[in-house]
Amino acid sequence: MDVNIEEEGHHLKNNSPYDMDDAAWNAMQQRIKLHVLTTVQKASIPATKPFNYWKISTVAASLALIITLGALFFLHKQPPETTHEVASNREIHIIKSSGNPEKQLDNTIHNLNEAELNLQHQISENEISEQNEYFED
Amino acid sequence: MRERLSSKVKRQKNKFSILTLQAFRPHNNRAQKNMAATGIDDQIVQSCVGGNMDRGFDLLMDTYGKRLYAHIRRLVVGEHDAEDILQETMINVIRSIKDFKQESKLYTWLYTIATRECLKFYKQKKLSLKGFDDGSQWLVNTLYAENSMKAETILLKFHAAILTLPEKQKLVFNMRYFDELSYEAISKITQVSVSSLKTNYHYAFEKIKKQLSNGC
Numbered sequence: 368m369d370v371n372i373e374e375e376g377h378h379l380k381n382n383s384p385y386d387m388d389d390a391a392w393n394a395m396q397q398r399i400k401l402h403v404l405t406t407v408q409k410a411s412i413p414a415t416k417p418f419n420y421w422k423i424s425t426v427a428a429s430l431a432l433i434i435t436l437g438a439l440f441f442l443h444k445q446p447p448e449t450t451h452e453v454a455s456n457r458e459i460h461i462i463k464s465s466g467n468p469e470k471q472l473d474n475t476i477h478n479l480n481e482a483e484l485n486l487q488h489q490i491s492e493n494e495i496s497e498q499n500e501y502f503e504d
Numbered sequence: 505m506r507e508r509l510s511s512k513v514k515r516q517k518n519k520f521s522i523l524t525l526q527a528f529r530p531h532n533n534r535a536q537k538n539m540a541a542t543g544i545d546d547q548i549v550q551s552c553v554g555g556n557m558d559r560g561f562d563l564l565m566d567t568y569g570k571r572l573y574a575h576i577r578r579l580v581v582g583e584h585d586a587e588d589i590l591q592e593t594m595i596n597v598i599r600s601i602k603d604f605k606q607e608s609k610l611y612t613w614l615y616t617i618a619t620r621e622c623l624k625f626y627k628q629k630k631l632s633l634k635g636f637d638d639g640s641q642w643l644v645n646t647l648y649a650e651n652s653m654k655a656e657t658i659l660l661k662f663h664a665a666i667l668t669l670p671e672k673q674k675l676v677f678n679m680r681y682f683d684e685l686s687y688e689a690i691s692k693i694t695q696v697s698v699s700s701l702k703t704n705y706h707y708a709f710e711k712i713k714k715q716l717s718n719g720c
Contacts, residue, residue: 372713375658380682384651384659385577385586392573395587396565403594404557410599 545610552601561598568611571683572618578678579622581646581667589625593618608692615685616693619675626671643667665715666708673708676701681709 372379387395479487544567551560572593577586596617604613629642644664651660666677675694679685680701687698687705694701 372662372709372716375662379659379662382656382659383574383578384647384656384663385574385581387573392570395573396569399587399591399594400561400565402591403561403598406595407557407598 545606548610549601549604549606552598557598560601561594564594564597568614572614575615575678575683576618576622578663578666578682579619579674580625581643581650583650585625589618589621593621596621609689612685612689612692615679615683615689619693623671640668661716662712665712668715669708669711672696672700673704673711676704677708677712680705 476484544563548560548563548567551557551563569590573586573590576589576593577583580586580589593614597614604610644667647660647664647667666674669677672694676690676696679690679693680687685693687701690696690701691698696704
């Protein structure tokens with residue numbers, strides 16, 4: 368069967384296979400209303416989240432890690448004078464713990480044999496002569 | 505004598521062209537109603553934003569519900585699908601009505617949301633319809649399945665022809681022919697230029713005309 372869209376225009380425009388009677392429409396409207404208002408209300412209430420211990424422990428562990436890394440970084444960045452001071456203090460401490468340095472030198476000289484004493488004497492004399500030459504120049 | 509005759513013929517020609525134009529031009533009654541509905545628009549927005557959601561929803565559905573449903577139904581065909589999409593449209597509308605700037609009409613805005621939901625449905629269906637070569641064939645099958653005894657054959661053929669149109673043509677034809685929206689309003693809804701819409705409407709009209717005159 369042929370249909371002329373221009374002749375049947377009014378009929379085609381004003382009738383539809385999708386028409387719905389009022390009762391069905393009202394029922395659908397109520398269903399939609401209930402669902403829409405419930406959904407919108409639910410969305411407007413902030414959701415309460417359960418208290419998670421693992422999240423807190425993760426935060427604490429990461430904080431501790433940050434602090435440790437920070438401390439290491441600052442130690443590494445310390446100026447060399449401070450390191451030197453620490454070293455010299457340690458030497459003083461060692462010297463102090465082993466007694467008077469003059470006494471230590473005496474003891475060492477006393478323990479040397481003849482050959483060693485001669486050698487030591489020669490080295491000292493050479494050093495003194497070299498120093499004198501330097502000053503004369 | 506000749507001049508008289510030629511002027512008579514010209515007048516008749518003009519009369520004929522005006523008549524044919526009127527036959528194709530959508531009736532302006534509904535369009536005028538749209539224009540006058542701005543007072544209701546304010547009431548709807550104020551009720552929804554002011555916390556009286558219940559009243560706002562009722563006003564919205566009473567004013568635009570049926571037309572929106574018809575628009576959705578013409579695009580997705582299935583009764584349950586259309587209800588789901590109308591529901592989703594209404595949720596989006598109620599949620600974002602506070603952001604609605606009254607630069608455009610509420611009806612245009614509602615149409616935009618509803619059309620977007622329908623296009624989303626098309627995408628989902630195209631993904632799930634592996635057995636069909638074309639999504640429109642599935643829509644036509646749904647149309648015949650849901651209206652096996654109820655609707656007239658002419659109406660079914662007409663709507664089946666609309667469903668076989670490409671997406672853009674289908675959208676513009678439905679909004680222009682049934683809802684009598686202006687090309688400017690359709691352009692706002694679909695984000696397609698007016699000239700392109702006019703061409704698409706023309707092609708759609710010709711295709712349907714041809715399909716119906718061939719007896720489908």
